[in-house]
Amino acid sequence: MPITKATSVQIPSRFPPQLATLATRPPHGKYFWEIKFDGYRMMARVHAGKVTLYTKNGADWTSKFKSVAAAVESLGLQDAWLDGELVAQNADGRPDFGALQEAISQKKTDELVLYVFDLMFYRKTDLRPRKLEFRRAKLKKLLSDHETEQVRISEDFDQPVDSLLSSACAMNLEGLIGKRAGSPYISGRSTDWLKLKCKNRQEFVIVGFTQSSTGLGSVLLASYDDAGALKYAGRVGSGFNARNLQSVHKALKPIVTETSALIDPGAVSVKHAVWVQPTLVCEAKFAEITRKGRIRHGVFVALRTDISPTEVSIETPIDPVN
Incomplete structure (x- = not known):
């Protein structure tokens, strides 16, 4: 049985992100489906209002994306951990990995967008044991109170997953990420998070x-x-x-x-x-x-x-x- 109560702790300096498992088909049961963004996984640690950006394997990339870090700071969270994906968008507003690579190589990163999809810590509360729905609701509320063009919520879609995947592939997106309803945030690869790829x-x-x-x-x-x-x-x-x-x-x-x-x-x-x-x-x-x-x-x-x-x-x- 997963723990469902948050606990008060000191915000950790590092911890591994939760990873999705590749699946052959959509599962049964209640899942929340999001776009699988074509970018860099990026976790943001906010401590005493200062933001540090980490890659999936724990490298500090704050200096590469100063405007993104400043945008996260503008949320005024003080102490928190956010999980998301850093992307560049093409003229149609779709994630473009080539454009992301180009922006980084030319050090033109002011228009990159961090799509956040989870809130693991807030103030001195460990939210990882709480249900996905609770964490997402808290995250949406925090972002709605402090809108910014560079930090946006990764929306989930209330549509049949088969039609949603077909639409994602037709739009030349990478695929979908499905997250099991009621699940906690668990570092490492988990079947609570599944990914369906178009290619x-x-x-x-x-x-x-x-x-x-x-x-x-x-x-x-x-x-x-x-x-x-x-x-x-x-x-x-x-x-x-x-x-x-x-x-x-x-x-x-x-x-x-x-x-x-x-x-x-x-x-x-x-x-x-x-x-x-x-x-x-x-x-x-x-x-x-x-x-x-x-x-x-x-x-x-x-x-x-x-x-x-x-x-x-x-x-x-x-x-x-x-």
Whole structure:
């Protein structure tokens, strides 16, 4: 039985966020469905009115997004923890990951938006044991009292999930996040939060690359298995443009090494591969993952500096229990 009463505590300096589990289909039961934003997960800690912004793996990115931090400060919360997703919006008002990367690289982040979806602490009260509905109602009230263009509520939708997912995919959104009614906030991956994706897309560790006349031909990808070993996951050579092709190649050059980090380097059927230390993560889209664990028709999306390589593993969707 989950605890349903909030407790009075000192606001913690850090704690891991709750993560959603990939699902094969919508579950039965009462869930609240939100858009799966195409951006960076961002947690905001407010202590004595001062805001610190943290990535999913706990990196302090406040200096990268000073205007967002100032917008959170303008809410006047004093002591709180907020959970959300930082996005850039295109001309149609839809999240655009490419635009987010561009804004960060050019240090033009004043128009980024933090969509907040949970309130874990407020003043000296730990709200994590409280029901989702209670936390959301409290969050909506706080934001309605202090409106700001850069900090907005992530709305949930009261529609049949199948039609909602179809609409999200038709709009070229990433998918949906469903949160079980009555659930507490639990750090780590949980089936209380489920995600439904429109396309196959996830993070991979870069373990090498091939060269071409332009300098970079493709990147060689891997993921960690249950035993903590890096296993080859295929390569990606499409999805690059002139700018990211150059920036990725530049990031890879300093970490070139003579030996492969893969447990099975012989699985790489590529001539003249250049190995790198497994310190960079990229996101890729793909058609499917084969039985051998290789992606098919992969497309490069972006480098992901907000994610630790050791967190990267193949995402296997679950069939929700009814």
